Amino acid sequence: MADLAYTLGLPNGHRANLGLIVLQSDETVEPELQRVFAQDGMAVYVSRVPSGAEVTPDTLAEMERAIPIAAGLLPPSVAFDVVGYCCTSGTAVIGADQVARAVNSVCTTAHVTDPLSALIAQCRAKKVRKLALISPYIEPVNARMRQRLADAGIETPVFASFGVAQEAKVARIDAASLRAAVLTTARGAARGTDVDAAFLSCTNLQTLTLRPQLQQELGKPLFTSNHALAWHMAQLAGLEIDQPRAFA
Numbered sequence: 001m002a003d004l005a006y007t008l009g010l011p012n013g014h015r016a017n018l019g020l021i022v023l024q025s026d027e028t029v030e031p032e033l034q035r036v037f038a039q040d041g042m043a044v045y046v047s048r049v050p051s052g053a054e055v056t057p058d059t060l061a062e063m064e065r066a067i068p069i070a071a072g073l074l075p076p077s078v079a080f081d082v083v084g085y086c087c088t089s090g091t092a093v094i095g096a097d098q099v100a101r102a103v104n105s106v107c108t109t110a111h112v113t114d115p116l117s118a119l120i121a122q123c124r125a126k127k128v129r130k131l132a133l134i135s136p137y138i139e140p141v142n143a144r145m146r147q148r149l150a151d152a153g154i155e156t157p158v159f160a161s162f163g164v165a166q167e168a169k170v171a172r173i174d175a176a177s178l179r180a181a182v183l184t185t186a187r188g189a190a191r192g193t194d195v196d197a198a199f200l201s202c203t204n205l206q207t208l209t210l211r212p213q214l215q216q217e218l219g220k221p222l223f224t225s226n227h228a229l230a231w232h233m234a235q236l237a238g239l240e241i242d243q244p245r246a247f248a
Contacts, residue, residue, distance in 0.1 A: 013043030016237040019083035023051035025167035029203035054165040060093040067102040080109035081237040088115040092144040111236040115225040118232030132158040132186035132198040160185040197221035
């Protein structure tokens with residue numbers, strides 16, 4: 001019997017191919033970014049990297065060896081426009097350059113980014129030099145994050161943390177808690193310290209629907225790990241996203 005005739009059409013990602021390397025323990029970044037990029041011609045491919053149940057400098061550092069394995073499990077037939085490593089604290093510990101080298105060693109992609117590099121790019125685009133940082137991390141992780149930002153010329157004179165190491169709990173911190181933390185910390189009235197913007201750090205925090213309204217209430221830019229990552233990936237891929245409020 002003769003084989004059936006066929007023709008080849010456009011690939012799923014004929015506008016952009018986007019890759020995500022997501023922590024095994026992360027419950028939030030994948031569905032949030034899938035929603036942002038849920039448009040015709042944009043393909044989002046996801047691979048998972050082993051990660052500890054708790055976020056500590058040691059568990060974050062351990063991921064470096066596994067990043068090439070996870071990146072190598074993205075479809076090899078796809079030439080990616082951008083691959084995003086979806087861990088803010090992991091980038092702070094491992095380093096953005098090391099993350100990019102690990103991804104590029106096994107994956108064909110025009111760009112590699114991460115939430116920390118994306119945040120720095122957003123701050124520079126909006127001329128933000130002083131940032132109110134709100135995180136769920138324990139102190140040793142917070143210290144790495146603040147140092148990376150300082151190295152990029154971004155001060156964090158106002159800072160607060162939930163002090164939660166367990167990823168499962170981080171993913172459940174509710175909107176009311178996040179709102180109270182941002183408004184209390186970022187306004188910084190008791191400290192008499194002004195800031196240019198606020199940043200909610202961690203891809204596992206549920207911030208996609210919360211951010212626009214909270215930013216309006218805050219009266220200054222509010223960045224989040226997932227918002228920053230999506231914004232930077234769109235910028236690097238040259239995409240116009242049909243969600244004006246998503247990138248306001």
